[in-house]
Amino acid sequence: MKKTLPIAMSNRHIHLSQKDLDILFGEGYELTKFKDLSQPGQYACEEKVDTVGPKGTIKGVRILGPVRGESQYEVSVSDAFALGVKPVIRNSGDIEDTPGVKLVGPKGEVELDKGVIVAARHIHMHTSDAEEFDVKDKDIVSIKVDGPRGLTFDNVLVRVSDKFALEMHVDIEEGNASGIKNGDMVELVK
Structure with missing residues (x-):
């Protein structure tokens, strides 16, 4: 008997730490739920940021909630090329020795020294x-x-x-x- 399951595509998005969220949107900021995602407790947020790499900028990248311990930016291989960073395929959360980018929010900017991955x-x-x-x-x-x-x-x-x-x-x-x-x-x- 076939064992089947549903599949879904993931577009570029950012998971933020509370520290980075505070810098980008203001101290004590709380994310605003836009819609629930398929995984329980996970949601897309109203908030978006711009991401700036050595070669280019991607505007309006959606944040996913809730906040995490460390910030992580999930991109496609084409996005990595557009930003000018090396595309590194990793499991979510495995961000050591990955490239970084600058995040630009309405209240501030954050230079991530790591965290840009192509999600495996x-x-x-x-x-x-x-x-x-x-x-x-x-x-x-x-x-x-x-x-x-x-x-x-x-x-x-x-x-x-x-x-x-x-x-x-x-x-x-x-x-x-x-x-x-x-x-x-x-x-x-x-």
């Missing part, structure tokens, strides 16, 4: 989903995409938590290359 493809799974799919946290699997531009995504990290909802995430370029739409069903292949 990954699957969020609730613990009950992991049992059903017979996988565990940090397993590496493949995902088969059907259709006219069908392909297989290899090296997909499985992340398991009782706080997650079942969904695979790829960046916008990977999603467009495979012809998927948010919510399409894909097959997990071990």
Whole structure:
């Protein structure tokens, strides 16, 4: 029996620490929820910032909440080239030895010395989903995409938590290359 799950594309976005949020928007600032995301407790914010790299600027980059311990800017490979930084593919949270950029907000600017990543493809799974799919946290699997531009995504990290909802995430370029739409069903292949 096929084991399928929904897939979604992730566009560029920023996760901010409270310290950086305070500098960019003012001391004690709280993010304003724009809409909930598929993962419980995660949301897109009304707030946006401009990002400035050695070669170019990307304006109006959406912030995702809630705040995190360290700031992280997730981009596509094309975004990295536009900014003039080396595209480094990493799992979320793994920001050591990654490039930085300048963030420009309405009240101030922050120079990130690290934190710009191309997010590695990954699957969020609730613990009950992991049992059903017979996988565990940090397993590496493949995902088969059907259709006219069908392909297989290899090296997909499985992340398991009782706080997650079942969904695979790829960046916008990977999603467009495979012809998927948010919510399409894909097959997990071990």
